[in-house]
Amino acid sequence: MKGGNYELITMDSNRGSFGSQLGVILASAGSAVGLGNIWRFPTEVGRGGGAAFILIYLGFILLLAMPVMLCEFIIGHSARSNAIGAFQKLSPGKPWVVAGIMGVLGGFLVLSFYSVVAGWTLHYTVQSALGQLQGLQTTDNGLQATDYGLSFNAFVSDPWQPILYLAVFLLLTHFVVARGIQHGIERYSKLMMPMLLAIIVFLMGFSLTMPGAAEGVRFLLQPDLNEVTPEVVLGAMGQAFFSLSVGLGCLVTYSSYFSKETRLVKSAMNVCIIDTMVAVLSGLIIFPTVFRVGIAPDAGPGLVFITLPNVFNLTFSEMPIVGYVFALLFYVLLLLAALTSSISMHEICTAFISEHFQAERRRAAVVVTFICLLLGACCSLSFGPWQEVTVFGRGFFDLFDFTVTKFLMPLGGLLMTLFVGWYLDRKLVERELTNGGTLSVRLMRPLLILIRWVAPIGILVIFLNEIIPLFM
Numbered sequence: 001m002k003g004g005n006y007e008l009i010t011m012d013s014n015r016g017s018f019g020s021q022l023g024v025i026l027a028s029a030g031s032a033v034g035l036g037n038i039w040r041f042p043t044e045v046g047r048g049g050g051a052a053f054i055l056i057y058l059g060f061i062l063l064l065a066m067p068v069m070l071c072e073f074i075i076g077h078s079a080r081s082n083a084i085g086a087f088q089k090l091s092p093g094k095p096w097v098v099a100g101i102m103g104v105l106g107g108f109l110v111l112s113f114y115s116v117v118a119g120w121t122l123h124y125t126v127q128s129a130l131g132q133l134q135g136l137q138t139t140d141n142g143l144q145a146t147d148y149g150l151s152f153n154a155f156v157s158d159p160w161q162p163i164l165y166l167a168v169f170l171l172l173t174h175f176v177v178a179r180g181i182q183h184g185i186e187r188y189s190k191l192m193m194p195m196l197l198a199i200i201v202f203l204m205g206f207s208l209t210m211p212g213a214a215e216g217v218r219f220l221l222q223p224d225l226n227e228v229t230p231e232v233v234l235g236a237m238g239q240a241f242f243s244l245s246v247g248l249g250c251l252v253t254y255s256s257y258f259s260k261e262t263r264l265v266k267s268a269m270n271v272c273i274i275d276t277m278v279a280v281l282s283g284l285i286i287f288p289t290v291f292r293v294g295i296a297p298d299a300g301p302g303l304v305f306i307t308l309p310n311v312f313n314l315t316f317s318e319m320p321i322v323g324y325v326f327a328l329l330f331y332v333l334l335l336l337a338a339l340t341s342s343i344s345m346h347e348i349c350t351a352f353i354s355e356h357f358q359a360e361r362r363r364a365a366v367v368v369t370f371i372c373l374l375l376g377a378c379c380s381l382s383f384g385p386w387q388e389v390t391v392f393g394r395g396f397f398d399l400f401d402f403t404v405t406k407f408l409m410p411l412g413g414l415l416m417t418l419f420v421g422w423y424l425d426r427k428l429v430e431r432e433l434t435n436g437g438t439l440s441v442r443l444m445r446p447l448l449i450l451i452r453w454v455a456p457i458g459i460l461v462i463f464l465n466e467i468i469p470l471f472m
Contacts, residue, residue, distance in 0.1 A: 015080065015355075016181035017257045023186035024262055026193040028254055029274040030340030032244045033196070035117060037275065038337060039303045042220070042283035044239050049227030050220055053236055056228070058276065060240035060458070066272050067455040068246040068413045070447065071420040073264040074432045076255030082351035083107075083249030086256065091423065099415035103249025106408040107348035108368075110248065112375035113400040114345065115173070118338035119165035119380070120305060123155065125331040133309050133327055134320065148306045157384040166376045170369050173342045177350050178365040181257050185343060196336040197274075199329050200281045206326065207288045210315070216287035234465050241462055242405065244275055247413030250344040253351050263435055265443065278337075285330070289315060304334060346372075375400070406470075410463040414456055421452035 018024045045053045079086035084100035091097070127133050156162055176184045207213060290311050309327070316323025346368055354364035382395030391399050420429060434441055
């Protein structure tokens with residue numbers, strides 16, 4: 001075999017494993033489902049021609065994101081090791097380990113700046129629970145979006161409050177990861193993911209019953225081919241890739257805990273379905289709500305921390321109790337989405353430290369939490385007292401985000417597809433995709449074409465589309 005003596009790789013009983021196929025799917029889906037599904041996808045759909053964008057997006061999920069996910073599954077499931085250890089086992093002494101190193105580095109960086117935003121979400125969840133988001137009206141003509149903008153900017157620029165919420169969120173993540181695979185990640189994925197899906201369905205159902213909801217639904221789901229441009233296609237390609245959080249090794253680590261009987265192709269398809277469903281249903285929550293009051297949705301944090309609080313108050317001004325419940329459930333939804341993703345990022349780093357340094361899991365988790373708390377504090381302060389502190393012209397938050405999304409994720413995904421498609425022995429890949437020959441091999445050829453050719457070319461296009469504008 002080109003990629004090492006895989007026949008000698010066996011399951012380490014001390015590593016832990018998922019106890020059920022449901023745990024595999026919900027944990028993996030939780031890794032993929034994050035804040036970007038809720039605040040970025042609906043806006044991208046609106047900009048890209050509604051249903052036309054969704055159809056293009058679904059095509060790239062199948063052609064690009066799912067093959068990369070399968071590559072991560074194959075690497076982790078066959079090697080039974082952390083993101084770096086997997087490449088060391090499958091390609092000893094070869095430079096492919098760079099992909100694993102990029103994944104672990106990316107895990108630290110993402111968990112650090114992502115936890116800052118998750119801390120904001122926790123703050124707004126608390127504010128919603130206390131009813132304080134309804135107390136910002138300052139004019140006789142109704143609540144203005146700028147009031148929420150000022151409130152949000154005052155909070156994120158505070159030197160201490162955001163760090164406090166960051167620390168609490170990291171401790172929540174730490175609590176789950178430190179408890180292990182079955183008693184931590186799997187158990188809480190089985191709790192949080194159904195809660196997340198139930199809240200989405202409830203909020204969507206309520207949103208669709210509001211007056212004027214039909215206009216928002218049409219905007220989201222009615223195809224407008226005139227809006228489809230090369231830029232929209234590239235946007236759909238990038239959204240498909242980044243939405244599933246592939247390329248960093250989260251799923252390399254998770255799949256190393258899969259049982260021998262886990263069907264990788266079926267699991268990948270289920271994760272893609274859940275991730276896409278969450279994104280589309282989030283759009284069916286947001287668009288009917290914002291269209292009712294005539295406010296255009298913004299992308300990024302501005303949507304959920306400035307625009308939507310304003311929308312909730314305007315929409316439910318005559319039904320404050322309903323508005324209170326709607327807003328609270330929405331921010332609980334965001335918090336759950338943030339937590340399921342942060343757990344997978346934490347696990348990348350914890351698994352590496354635990355296995356590479358032969359450290360007990362709880363101690364490894366403490367090291368990861370402490371490092372990310374320090375790095376996250378730097379990211380948080382870049383919105384306040386450290387605004388003028390820059391590295392290569394960027395604050396810490398922007399620098400970490402830029403490094404991961406522009407370089408580590410696309411290059412990591414590219415290396416993984418090349419590794420599985422061109423380096424690993426064909427028999428190993430076939431064995432993993434067919435569960436040791438127990439499943440049909442009919443999909444083998446098209447899947448290998450996607451892994452070898454389509455996915456690498458697509459990722460390269462995404463990478464160049466992200467990088468070229470930086471030099472123009």
